[in-house]
Amino acid sequence: MTDLSKEIPEQGAGQGPDGADGPAPEPLLKVTGLVKHFPITKGVLKRKVGAVQAVDGLTFDVRPGETLGVVGESGCGKSTMGRLITRLLEPTGGKVEFEGRDITHLSTGAMRPMRRDVQMIFQDPYGSLNPRHTIGGIVGTPFKLQGIQPEGGVKKEVQRLLELVGLSPEHYNRYPHEFSGGQRQRIGIARALALNPKLVVADEPVSALDVSIQAQVVNLLDDLQKELGLTYVIIAHDLSVIRHVSDRIAVMYLGKIVELADRTSLYESPKHPYTKALLSAVPVPDPSRRGGKSDRILLKGDVPSPIKPPSGCRFHTRCWKATEVCRTTEPPLIQLAPGHQAACHHPENVPDQSAQTAAVTGGASEAGTTK
Amino acid sequence: MSDVQKPDTEKATTGTGAAAGSAGADEKFLSVRDLRIHFDTDDGLVKSVDGVSFDLKAGQTLGIVGESGSGKSVTSLGIMGLHNSERARISGEIWLDGEELIGAGTERVRKLRGQKMAMIFQDPLSALHPYYSIGAQIVEAYRVHNAVDKKTAKKRAVEMLDRVGIPEPARRYDDYPHQFSGGMRQRAMIAMALVNNPQLLIADEPTTALDVTVQAQILDLIRDLQKEFHSAVVIITHDLGVVAEIADELLVMYAGRCIERGSAEKVFYRPQHPYTWGLLGSMPRIDREQTDRLVPVKGTPPSLINVPSGCAFHPRCPYADVPKDNITRTERPELRQITDGHFSACHMTPAERERIWTEEIAPKL
Structure with a gap:
């Protein structure tokens, strides 16, 4: 606990100088137009014949101390996004800034000091721990890699971390196979927290675990x-979990953010039809709702392939509100209400609180009907 | 049917078995009595299923809920007769439409499997054969039980693919599993399971590998098909949301035993076992006000080799000391009826449970 209290003020102080060049809450992480295309090659010459457009133009901020939830169906690019912002993957385009510093194309070596501040928790607690290393070795590795000698030695620090995540310090010499899924996930969390990071990106941290x-x-x-003042980006497909953990939520569909809003705003008045459909599809543990098909929006078909995403709005092939404009023009992600952005020509629950937002959305739907 | 059932009913000396047998299709279509499935392993005897009983009428859906290792899948494989008889020790009775299955012999069960009872699995990619086209696999399932030519079988397969909502079924008939998306594969597997109009459909985590929007489609499909064919459905899942959507009856399993059983309404609104409370408290609810904290069950599920003494749930139960004389640690609680058709295996008295539920649990959910 001692070196922890030392680290926290330092963290706060670190944000001071960056605070100069931006509006009130300076984002910890700033992502602008982030793109990742995985090339598809053919033949011996590895001719490029196409690309999986996994992530195609994301813009968002992560503010210090908040939890940003990222939700979407499989193949929407949410995991790729997580790997891009932790720089486990090299972006094809766009910009990633961490504490005001451009880290988009930093080399592995230049990234290394940054890794102290940005850590990741993985989905599969079985695949993410080396079965031949002891728990002590696994949780202690970050210190070795970063050349850090914690106060009181690595072993003492690792045992403190194990206690912090609810394991016993005696587990130090055990191997991953001796632990259950939940305990392994705790080990993964201890490892991610070892270097006292500022940002933790968790990719489906609980989806492999029992209820x-x-x-x-x-x-x-x-x-x-709460204890360490961490900032989280939590990626998950479970909308109930995301609602529980997040302050703000980004909904992704086929490589794009279709809606980005505060938790309450998103769940109480979703603007994008996709978000609305997604929320209505969540099974609710209440038998009285059974058979109440009326309020459920059943989307037709599957998510289209990210190799050939649909033209215009990518959701138009499954959207019940789609019109001609959706097929031809891609809707931009615009602010429809304070702190609530959506990319849709015909948004739901359109608010008319301010003349400005009404004008923006009104224009969009007019364009839809005239074309 | 009646001549098949006769010798079996006579063999079954217990009252329950005879009752289940004679009741026939109109009453209890599937009846499981004291099912035990144990496995001998190098580490000891694993009691995966240890005395599970339930009844299911035609046209009804039973949801079996539990965490990994609670024995829910082993139960379903046991009903389907899919355990290796040399490795698994199976005892108890399984009555399907008046016919006992455990004593029926492999050949007879093989006849019934795919025809009278069918199963859909969690992972359609590994349940479908990658080498054969979707159509060929459905045709095979059909021709095993029906003496028809290939043309008729193909017609039937295309019809089934169409019924489960696969677009352009005649064209997709020749596709291979890898050419289908996850949701479509699950549809194809449902088509294969239903090709012989089975009266019992067992779905083992049918939507766990799917996205929510696709999950909603598949649950809808299962519900529609059940209405159409008036079949009995057993759905196995860890997701309480899914069972609430689809199940009429619920069975909650813990460490190989049934700890609570009853109608979905009773189990969700008046749960009578601390483990069920724990499951409900662990779930973030999208239909309720935001809670600050979830109320998890402490600890981890027990090993099935060393099942805790007494009530298997006692090491994790916050109320283990409510009943007197340490009984939770020494004596295994029996499944007792609380109200009509609602059973619970807990040592606490109904009054104690009622008090804890209304004072401590319900306000936090």
């Missing part, structure tokens, strides 16, 4: 955030 264990890990992440 009762899932709740334990969700609560642990919550406690750690």
Whole structure:
């Protein structure tokens, strides 16, 4: 605990100088127009014949101390996004800034000092721990890689971390196979926290766990955030979990953010038809709602391939509100309400609080009807 | 049917078995009595299923809920007769439409499997054969049980693909599993399972590998098909949301045993076991006000080799000390009826549970 209290003010001080060049809450992470295309090659010469447009132009901020939830169906690019902002993948285009510093194309070596501040928790607690290393070795590796000698030695620090995530310090010499899924996920969390990071990106941190264990890990992440002042980007497909953990939520569809809003705003008045459909599809543990098909929006078909995404709005092939303009023009991600952005020509729950937003949305739907 | 059922009913000396047998299709279509499935391993005897009983009527859906290792999948594989008889020790009775399956012999069960009872699995990619086209696999399932030529079978397969909502079924008939998306594969597997109009459909985590929007489609499909064919459905899942959507009856399993059973309404609105409370408290609910904290069950599910003494849930139960004389640690609680058709295996008295539920649990959910 001692070196922790030392680190926290330092973290706060670190944000000071960056605060100069921006509006009130200076983002910890700033992503602008982020693009990742994976080339598809053919033949011996590896001729490029196409690209999987996994992530295609994302712009968002992550503010210090908040939890940004990223939700979407499989293949929407949410995991690729997580790997891009932690720079485990090299972006094809766009810009990633961490604390005001451009890290988009930093080399592995130049990235290394940054890794202290940006850590990742992975989905599969079985695949992400080396079965031949002891828990002590796994959680202690970050210190070795970064050449850091914690006060009191690595072993003492690792044991403190194990206790922090709810494991016993005696687990130090055990191997991953001796632990259950939930305990392994705790080990992964301890490793991510070893270097006292500022930003933790968690890719489906609880989806491999049983319900009762899932709740334990969700609560642990919550406690750690309060205790250590962490900033999270949590990627998940489970809308109930995302609602529980996030302050703000980005909904992704086929490589794009279709809606970005505060939690309450998003769940109470979703603007994008896709978000609305997604929310209505969540099974609710209440049998009285059974058979109430009326309020459920059943989307037709599957998510289209990101190799050939649909023209215009990518959701138009499955959207019940789609008109001609959706097929031809891509809707920009615009602010429809304070702190609520959506990319849709015909948004739901259109607010008419301010003349400005009404004008913007009105224009969009007019364009839809005239064409 | 009646001549098949006769010798079996006579063999079954227990009252329950006979009752289940004679009741026939109109009453209990599937009846499981004291099912035990144990496996001998190098580490000891694994009691995966240890005395599970339930009934299911035609046209009804039973949801089996539990965490990994609670024995829900082993139960379903047991009903389908898919355990290796040399490795698994199976005892108890399984009555399907008046016919007992455990004593029926492999050949007979093989006849019934795919025809009278069918199963859909969690992972359609590994359940479908990658080498054969989707159509060929459905045709095979049909021709095993029906003496028809290939042309008729193909017609039937295309019809089924169409019924489960695969667009352009005649063209997709020749596609291979890898050419289908996850949701379509699950549809194809449902088509294969239903090609012989089975009266019992067992779905083991049918939507776990799917996205929510596709999950909603598949649950809808299962519901529609059930209405159409008036079949009995057993759905196995860890997702309480999914069972609430689809199940009439619920069975909650813990460490190989049924700890609570009853209608979906009763189990969701008046749960009578601390483990069920724990499951409900662990779930973030999208239909309720935001809660600050979830109320998880402490600890981890037990090993099935060393099941805790007494009530298997006692090491994780916050109320283990409510009943007197340490009984939760020494004596295994029996499944007792609380109200009509609602059973719970807990040592606490109904009054104690009622008090804890209304005072401590319900306000936090």
